[in-house]
Amino acid sequence: MNKKILKRIQRRDRIARYVITVGGMAVIFSVLLILFLIARVTVPLFQPAVAERVARFPVADQGATVMAAGLDEYRESPFVVDAGGRVQFFAPGGQPAGGELLLAPPVGAGRILAVDSGEELTFGALWDNGSMTLDQVRFPSGFDAEGRRVQSREVARLASLPPLEQGVPKQALVRRDGEERLTQVALLADNRLLIRQLVTETDLFGDSREATHLLEATGLPGEPITAMVLDTTGKNLYAGTGRGTLLHWDLSEAGAVELLDRLPAFPDGRAITSLALIFGDISLAVGDDRGGVATWFGVRDGEGVKRLQRIHVLSGHRRAVAGMIPSRRDKSLISFDAAGQLHMDHMTSERHLLTLSSEAPLRAGSLAPRGDGLFAVDAAGTGYLWKLRNPHPEVSWRTLFGKVWYENYDQPRYVWQSSAATEDFEPKKSLTPLIFGTLKGTFYAMLFAVPLALLGAIYTSQFGNARLRGMIKPTVEVMAAIPSVVIGFLAALWFAPLLERSVPALFLGLLLVPVFLLAAMVLWQGVRNRPLGKQLDRGVEFLLLMPVLVLAVATAITLGPMVENWLFDGNFKLWLFHEAGVRYDSRNCIVIAFALGFAVIPIIYTIAEDALSNVPQSLKAASLALGASRWQTVWRVILPSASPGIFAGTMIGFGRAIGETMIVLMATGNTPIMDWSIFNGMRPLSANIAVEIPEAPVGGTLYRILFLSAVILFTMTFILNTAAELVRQRLRKKYGRF
Template identity: 60%
Template sequence: MASSIVDKSRRNDRLAAWLIKAGGLFVIVAVIGILMLIARVALPLFYAPSADRLPEVSAELQALLATDGSGTSQTRELGESGSLTITLLPGNRFAVQRRNVEKDLLGNEKTTEQSYKLSDPLPGTISTFWLGRKGQNLYAGTDNGWLVRWDLSGDGEGRLIETVEAFKDHRRITALATVLGDNSLAVGDARGEITTWMPIAKPGSGEDKQLALIHHLPGFAQPVSRLLASPRDKSLAAFDAGGTIRLVHMTSERLLLELQAGLPVTAAAFADRGRQLVVAGADGRSVAWKLDIPHPEISFSTLFGKVWYEGYNKPEYVWQSSAATDDFEPKISLMPLIFGTFKATLFAMLFAVPLALLGAIYTSQFMAPSLKGRIKPAVEIMAAVPSVVVGFLAGLWLAPLMDKHLLALFLATIMVPAMLLAAILVWRPLAEKTEIGRNLKGYEFLGLLPVVVLALWLSGQLAVPLEATFFGADLKQWLYSALGVRYDQRNSIIIAIALGFAVIPIIFTIAEDALSNVPRNLSAASLALGASRWQTAWRVVLPSALPGVFSAIMIGFGRAVGETMIVLMATGNTPIMSWSLFNGLRSLSANIAVEIPEAPLNGTLYRTLFLSAVLLFVLTFIINTAAELLRQRFRKKYGRY
């Protein structure tokens, strides 16, 4: 009978062990499977582009071939406003002919002609020129490495804006073209190098921006003979005299494709919004390719490095996925999102960890058991509050309240600790000498609640006269005028409090359990040797429970890193990299929630969001792995207890 019971227990134990192993294995496989599914969507971002040569060139493609940039005259149609024609004349001069079309309220058109010449003295002989697609700027390159720019946007005659010595070695500039949007100028030279230039504001330049070298693109061993901008994105097709074609992207500085035309190219054009390229030679032969370049703007440098975007005066980390114009360049640096994730987590942990750990130490070591039985469940219930509720209250109640009483908050951070310390200093002798103090042992914090309320009330009362006296009755305006700090209503202080509120129950519960499970004989021995209750808690109980306490902190950290709704609702979702407490942020998880509804299926933004999900997964895995290694180390160190 006894042996059958033992055998049955062993079978049950083996079954339970197998079930536990199977469950753990299932969890591991499920996690890896989810990661692979997410990564499968993100990986095409890094696939190499491809091109298929078309067996024949259709008449439609033949008709698209143009010779802009290779002749002595260029014309731009300016929509309903008319047209502009530039002709290069002998002697470094340009003839400008503008046709202006005006419509009155009744729809009647009036056409006027304007002609003039540009004959400004130049530092060299013009070797090539380019008229911007919008007809606002005329660029010229010289045979000794100078760039010249005229402004043709006004109703009067064109104005010379600047001459720039582009190359100190005076190499010949052989090709020019403006990239999509007409803001950046691509320059090809006799050494086969390709660079892009952009007007930026410089000190002393006044209202006119000056051309600056922005990007170096993959070039050739031979001189660049021609440049052609893609109508789809910031890509370029560059040609050399031998018929080699390189497709490069300006912002990512990637070499996308290299094609061989087999003939010197004299005319070229993009078709199907940049998805096809057709070229022709002097003998009339033509070649065409179908291009598959789904994500030309993606590279590790654009995702994780500083990039010099159009309209910026220096390289920066920028996330801006969309805009209202067709020639908008997506800015998809993940660094502001990674920074925002860690900033929100750091500030939340700085708020939550001290409160949660001190609360756990007091609850486990000093609080009366009867009161502990009520307080601990109440704190644990806080963890059940939905994140969306916390975010809603933080964004619509706490943020406006703090905006109105900002100085009171700063005063409270000083008044509350100071008055608590004063109350404790007064309470200690009373607790030792009076019957009331001995009877309230374990209930001390109840007597401190009125002190906290009084400190908060005093902070609110003192804030108004202090703000009027020292900050001109407006602390936020003073911060901006005196320190240059902007105050956003939904800022990092809000997220620290709201996210900290969500993390505190997790850290408190796990840490309190770890502290309470320390054997009582350790604390009893410490007290018997003359240590105070605080010395026992700090030097005996806390080190013994350190692995569990550390686990509590890291679980809270993981909770904060992956939080979405609180960060989404309690911050301004501004993807900026600033440590200021008064600015907002955008985290990886919140960015996915914001952007994914508007992301085109399988587009660059869509796949980048999945990449950020993979990154968030990997970051969490690394943090948890490091935390487990440290926990094991603490466990070995304090295992003797």
């Protein structure tokens, strides 16, 4: 060969090798870059909470006692309420902001004995004459002529209650439920609980009148009450005693009080020192004199009655718990002990978020409404202002992949529920049901697709003639060009309703089709040796089975209603629910098996058929020459030789099924449940991303968890493909050529 031509060929080969190498590395780099970009969005989910101390400053004048503290939405006006009823405001740096306000004392009152802090900066003040007031500190905002935001301050009196005839209580709580009810709970010196309800009642004619109910809580075990809390509507009262007994009364019915729970909170009888209701008023936080903090809520017992039960255990303190501050934005809780140490935890995730400390034991504290600030005052009159950054407290490995006991659930479960009708709902973002749904849908789809695809590939490549192969293979490959949205549309709007009307016919068809085909094969064995049979026995035998298949399906459709009337009293779905406890969903795994399997069949068939057809004819001829039958040759020679290609095609089809979005989105019902039943739907990771991402706020918890779902899907596919390639290489090495 001419040396110039040879050099030109070698030069082109080197260029091609470099281009292919660079292109391959670029593809690998692009894939890794995509994974990095996706994973980078999820990293903040697991970053710890951060607290920055903005200021430390004195808040109490000489001789003044701080009774309560508060913080506005923008962390610009921390304030304290002292025993004289003064509300003193401070700048973020700690300087007095001026404009001191006053909680006007009732007639005959002088000083405040105790303050009950409620939500939205409301304060129930117990005065020294036994009267009680409910006031709210407000920060009306507006804009000046130059467009700058201006915030003012005011105190609004919401209610005023006269003294009780029984004397001045040791502690008192007050809650207002709109304009209809005002509830006061007073703990008297003799350990009795008095409940005063002021209810506005409207008769049939629209006339309203106020009714006052004075009740006494019963069911006390004769132990001193050391802590109590009332929910925001004043309909549920909780109390704890010095011997560790927890009590719960129902005050929802005007003029009546019912003891719902009386149980020992601790087996060792430790004292309950603090109670608080978590955001939503369903879970009760309990602190004890040994530093323990736990949350409780009602769980249905065997009789269907809700009883308090300890659910979550949060980080403990070294000293007795002196108080707790629940967040009014999420399920976070701040607890502080007698030594001035603060812990911030999230109830659902049981995740310890922060540890802060003050120089002296704390007297009062308040979280900003947005949960991004904390203002606390210690016993020495020093105020501490922290800026908090805690964007994803509800996320932990346990809440993402483990069972969690959510509020109003009777046991721990895997649950995905990204939104609810109210703002106080508990986030439920377990990815386990979505991973389960992905594997479940893929399993049923592959269960339908793999046998059909492989058997079809074996027949067309080894038993069918060349002309038949030339027609069938392009037809199956064209199936891969059908858009997924079209398949999902037909599955959801045509096949699912059709299947719902004829489920018994489907199962009857699964029984009759094999029976009819076997019977036809037996008859064929008697016909194939006849002259007419020998003419047909040339690789087109399956055409004779088409009428048999149609007959079997027609028989199943005809007999289906009769079988349903005979065995299931005319309603298979109702029988399934009553007898088996299984609910039939119109969009279920049967629909997915057919729809997703239909989309996967072309990929598996094409690759498997190519692998089978590329087995050298010499191997087949040698096997037949040694006396093996055609089927023995296929089973013992062709299939092992083509196994790497068959396995690769199956794994590619598996990966296609895992990553499919539109079909499962339209035909599954998108129910994130964990049930292997073929009559239920599911929600795969891919469909969940498509459903949730349009409504997920950028940078929010849901947004980042969806990106984490994409990372998991990417990782699953990567692991699957890597394992498939390793197996394929071993098969290729074992069988020499492929």
